[in-house]
Amino acid sequence: xxxxxxxxxxxxxxxxxxxxxxxxxxxxxxxxxxxxxxxxxxxxxxxxxxxxxxxxxxxxxxxxxxxxxxxxxxxxxxxxxxxxxxxxxxxxxxxxxxxxxxxxxxxxxxxxxxxxxxxxxxxxxxxxxxxxxxxxxxxxxxxxxxxxxxxxxxxxxxxxxxxxxxxxxxxxxxxxxxxxxxxxxxxxxxxxxxxxxxxxxxxxxxxxxxxxxxxxxxxxxxxxxxxxxxxxxxxxxxxxxxxxxxxxxxxxxxxxxxxxxxxxxxxxxxxxxxxxxxxxxxxxxxxxxxxxxxxxxxxxxxxxxxxxxxxxx
Numbered sequence: 547x548x549x550x551x552x553x554x555x556x557x558x559x560x561x562x563x564x565x566x567x568x569x570x571x572x573x574x575x576x577x578x579x580x581x582x583x584x585x586x587x588x589x590x591x592x593x594x595x596x597x598x599x600x601x602x603x604x605x606x607x608x609x610x611x612x613x614x615x616x617x618x619x620x621x622x623x624x625x626x627x628x629x630x631x632x633x634x635x636x637x638x639x640x641x642x643x644x645x646x647x648x649x650x651x652x653x654x655x656x657x658x659x660x661x662x663x664x665x666x667x668x669x670x671x672x673x674x675x676x677x678x679x680x681x682x683x684x685x686x687x688x689x690x691x692x693x694x695x696x697x698x699x700x701x702x703x704x705x706x707x708x709x710x711x712x713x714x715x716x717x718x719x720x721x722x723x724x725x726x727x728x729x730x731x732x733x734x735x736x737x738x739x740x741x742x743x744x745x746x747x748x749x750x751x752x753x754x755x756x757x758x759x760x761x762x763x764x765x766x767x768x769x770x771x772x773x774x775x776x777x778x779x780x781x782x783x784x785x786x787x788x789x790x791x792x793x794x795x796x797x798x799x800x801x802x803x804x805x806x807x808x809x810x811x812x813x814x815x816x817x818x819x820x821x822x823x824x825x826x827x828x829x830x831x832x833x834x835x836x837x838x839x840x841x842x843x844x845x846x847x848x849x850x851x852x853x854x855x856x857x858x859x
Contacts, residue, residue, distance in 0.1 A: 578851035579613025581859055582649045582674045583641055586618045587634060589656025589680075590733055602655070603830040608844045614851050617641050617650075621661060626732035627745055630657070631664025633726065638665055638672050649674040651854055653847070655829050656680050656805070657737060659773075659813065660745055667749035670767035674859045676752065676814070677850055678773040680803055680828045683753060684746070684810040685739030688797045693738050742810075758809035760816050770859065771814020774846060776823030777801040781837040791824040803828070817850070 588601045600606065606616040621633040638650055651674050654662035659681025666673040682689070735741040746753050752761040752771030764770050779795035779802070780788045791804030801808045805825040812819060822840035826832060830843040 575612060577612040578609045578848055578855065580615075580651055580851055580854045582647050582651050582854075583615040583617060583645050584609060584651045584653060584851065584854075585634075585638060585641060586616065587621065587652060587654035587658035587662050588619070589654075589658045589682075590737065591623050592655070592658070601829060601831075602847075603834055604844055605830055605847050608848055609851055612848070615645060615647075620726070622726045622728055622733075624728045624730045624733040625726075626729065627657065627660040627664055627736045629727070629729070629732065630661040631668070634661055635665045635669055635672070638669075642672065651675045651677070651859060653677040653679060653850070654681060656825065657682055657733065659683055660736065660742070660749075663749055663752065663813075666767065666769045666771075667751055670769050673769050675770040675772065675854060678752075678771075678775075678811065678813040680775045680806055680825050681773060681811050681813055682737050682742060682806050683773070683813045684807075685742035686737050686806050686810065687739070687799065687802075688794050688805055689734060689737040690739055691797050693734055752814040754812050758812060760812060761814045763815045765814075770857070772817055772850065772853075773811055773813035773815070773819070774817040774821065774828070774850075775806065775808065775811035775819045776803045776821040776825075776828055777808050777819070778822045778827075778837065779804040779824050781822060781824055781827055781840070782835045785826075785832050785835040787826055787832050788824065791826065795824075821846070 586602050586606065592601050600618070602618065606618055609616045617637075619634050619637050621630040638652075641647070641650055649672055652662035652665065654660075654676070656679075659678035660683065662676045662678075666676045736745065751765035751767055751769065754761045761771055779791040782788065795802050795804045798807050801820070803811075803823065803825040808819050821828070822837040823843060827836045827843055830836070836843055
């Protein structure tokens with residue numbers, strides 16, 4: 547909760563400092579002024595803000611400059627989709643309480659997508675829309691490989707879990723969420739194909755019935771669902787994370803962003819799933835480095851906020 551409070555204070559500061567200014571070179575006062583607040587949800591090993599570095603780099607500021615009320619949630623860096631979802635649900639209720647809004651718009655990256663979907667499924671009265679960004683909605687082939695690399699109960703698995711728990715605990719501590727529980731094995735299972743399909747059986751809203759189709763634009767629970775993602779692993783020669791994305795991308799049998807296959811990211815209305823972006827580019831990392839031949843990731847978020855505004859959300 548401390549993290550989301552700090553994020554809101556930062557957003558309010560941005561609103562004061564940049565009110566009436568431009569974003570992405572365009573004067574668009576009110577362009578992102580949605581009816582309901584926007585809550586951004588981080589993925590695996592994610593955080594809200596550490597040492598002045600935003601997980602969603604420059605995105606909250608860009609959205610707030612032209613009218614949006616933006617919050618950045620803080621959930622466990624590693625845990626199951628359901629546990630992370632329960633943490634997010636508490637923060638959604640808090641956002642509603644402090645803003646007086648009836649609902650929120652959730653935007654989840656990677657593991658943040660099923661996290662947000664959980665909230666929309668169990669408490670749809672709180673959620674106007676869910677947007678999945680590079681979301682693990684039908685599992686990750688790379689997660690399948692990692693899970694299969696260690697025998698359950700083996701020393702190798704124990705060592706890997708200890709390392710992951712140490713890293714996730716350190717991330718949580720630095721971002722002000724030191725009290726959040728960490729469970730690397732639970733998060734890994736949630737991201738596998740098997741774990742994702744089991745999750746989808748319980749929380750099916752927005753999930754396409756076909757392998758690579760679209761899901762319900764507006765599900766039976768009244769929530770609107772959207773998604774976008776990329777299919778490039780190497781996008782900028784100055785981005786030191788590109789080699790890692792290229793390497794992990796080799797484990798996939800389809801076009802992918804380095805950590806999730808294209809079709810596995812589809813949810814609800816697919817805005818686009820072949821941006822020239824990798825899994826980190828879609829949240830404008832590393833420090834905004836992205837392909838020179840593709841739309842600025844920040845612009846994609848601003849366009850989505852405007853989409854929500856025009857729909858009355």
